[in-house]
Amino acid sequence: MKLTEVTMRHMKMQMKHPFTTSFGTFQTKEFILLEAKEESGKVGYGESVAFDSPWYNEETFKTNWHMLEDFLIPMLLGRELSHPDEVSELFSTIRKNNMAKSTIEGAVWDIYAQLTNQSLAKALGGEKTEIDVGISIGIQKSVDDLIEVVRTHVEEGYKRIKVKIKPGWDVDIMRTLRETFPDTAIMADANSAYRLEDTALLKQLDAFNLMMIEQPLASDDIIDHAKLQAQLTTPICLDESIHSLEDARKAIELGSTKIINIKIGRVGGLTEAKKIHDFCMEKGIPVWCGGMLEAGIGRVHNVALTTLPNFILPGDTAGSSRYWEQDIITPEVTVDNGVIHVPQQAGIGFELNHEAVEEFTVSKKTYSL
Ligand SMILES: O=C(O)CCC(=O)c1ccccc1C(=O)O
Numbered sequence: 001m002k003l004t005e006v007t008m009r010h011m012k013m014q015m016k017h018p019f020t021t022s023f024g025t026f027q028t029k030e031f032i033l034l035e036a037k038e039e040s041g042k043v044g045y046g047e048s049v050a051f052d053s054p055w056y057n058e059e060t061f062k063t064n065w066h067m068l069e070d071f072l073i074p075m076l077l078g079r080e081l082s083h084p085d086e087v088s089e090l091f092s093t094i095r096k097n098n099m100a101k102s103t104i105e106g107a108v109w110d111i112y113a114q115l116t117n118q119s120l121a122k123a124l125g126g127e128k129t130e131i132d133v134g135i136s137i138g139i140q141k142s143v144d145d146l147i148e149v150v151r152t153h154v155e156e157g158y159k160r161i162k163v164k165i166k167p168g169w170d171v172d173i174m175r176t177l178r179e180t181f182p183d184t185a186i187m188a189d190a191n192s193a194y195r196l197e198d199t200a201l202l203k204q205l206d207a208f209n210l211m212m213i214e215q216p217l218a219s220d221d222i223i224d225h226a227k228l229q230a231q232l233t234t235p236i237c238l239d240e241s242i243h244s245l246e247d248a249r250k251a252i253e254l255g256s257t258k259i260i261n262i263k264i265g266r267v268g269g270l271t272e273a274k275k276i277h278d279f280c281m282e283k284g285i286p287v288w289c290g291g292m293l294e295a296g297i298g299r300v301h302n303v304a305l306t307t308l309p310n311f312i313l314p315g316d317t318a319g320s321s322r323y324w325e326q327d328i329i330t331p332e333v334t335v336d337n338g339v340i341h342v343p344q345q346a347g348i349g350f351e352l353n354h355e356a357v358e359e360f361t362v363s364k365k366t367y368s369l
Pocket residue numbers: 021056135136189191239290291292293294316317318
């Protein structure tokens with residue numbers, strides 16, 4: 001396998017509804033869509049999940065563009081690869097910038113699946129043919145709005161409802177949700193909005209039988225999370241704090257997390273995501289696939305990864321229409337009563353919608369040998 005040409009597109013898409021977290025609101029999604037050509041003529045795609053502002057982590061689509069253009073694409077163009085696992089090994093000489101690395105690594109996995117004539121899910125070792133899906137709901141203007149949005153998605157069949165919390169939008173709304181939806185699987189995601197001093201407040205959430213609380217404390221912490229977990233009955237799930245298998249090992253060893261949210265971009269690609277999955281399975285730690293408000297390519301990579309056996313809990317892999325009027329793939333990803341049926345064709349099993357891609361392209365650049 002040898003890449004001969006790579007094209008990066010700066011994409012810009014409007015979300016159907018604004019999405020608000022404890023750190024800010026998303027309305028427009030700017031990202032990189034990467035197309036890699038292999039010497040046989042096969043084409044693979046990757047999507048950068050970095051946002052336009054460094055709120056979730058330090059990367060942005062522009063830092064990703066720089067890393068890809070000046071370092072990562074030159075490292076891969078013309079280089080003979082026998083397996084996609086070699087990509088992360090090559091990139092290990094470059095620190096962090098995981099979302100940039102993951103963008104092109106995903107395209108190499110796509111090409112590898114096509115060349116070996118198997119679905120991306122199969123190539124990763126996944127066997128599920130359908131996956132359970134949850135949905136992540138942003139902070140709303142009022143409690144009534146929140147209840148209506150949650151009701152709509154419960155009725156659509158989503159298998160678990162995650163709601164964003166922040167100081168002032170936490171214990172009361174979770175209590176109301178639990179009272180209104182007594183039998184629904186509910187969890188909260190704080191995106192690092194609290195500190196250890198908030199333990200007494202966070203302990204109040206134990207009364208609501210939540211599946212888990214995601215990333216309550218600092219994005220770079222695993223020590224205080226262990227102290228907090230020792231005082232909570234609700235399991236903590238780490239998101240922002242986990243960038244690698246090593247991070248996962250340390251957090252599990254310390255007792256900082258009982259569940260892990262795996263995001264392909266945050267951990268530097270599918271190879272590392274799979275390693276974390278395998279390690280967690282060995283340790284009896286369930287995982288689920290997080291989301292970054294992806295367009296179609298990122299979304300179908302998430303779906304493929306979720307077919308691995310230890311993705312026991314429903315992920316944030318809602319259908320295309322939850323985010324976009326028009327996605328960039330065809331068919332779009334659809335959720336059928338809380339389930340996505342995983343395509344079995346070679347590669348990602350979806351085509352790019354070239355018309356939509358052109359419509360949302362701000363600029364593009366091609367790099368060749
Ligand atoms: O629906 C999705 O793609 C996941 C939405 C979500 O929760 C999220 C969205 C943007 C940034 C961070 C997060 C998160 O999981 O913390």
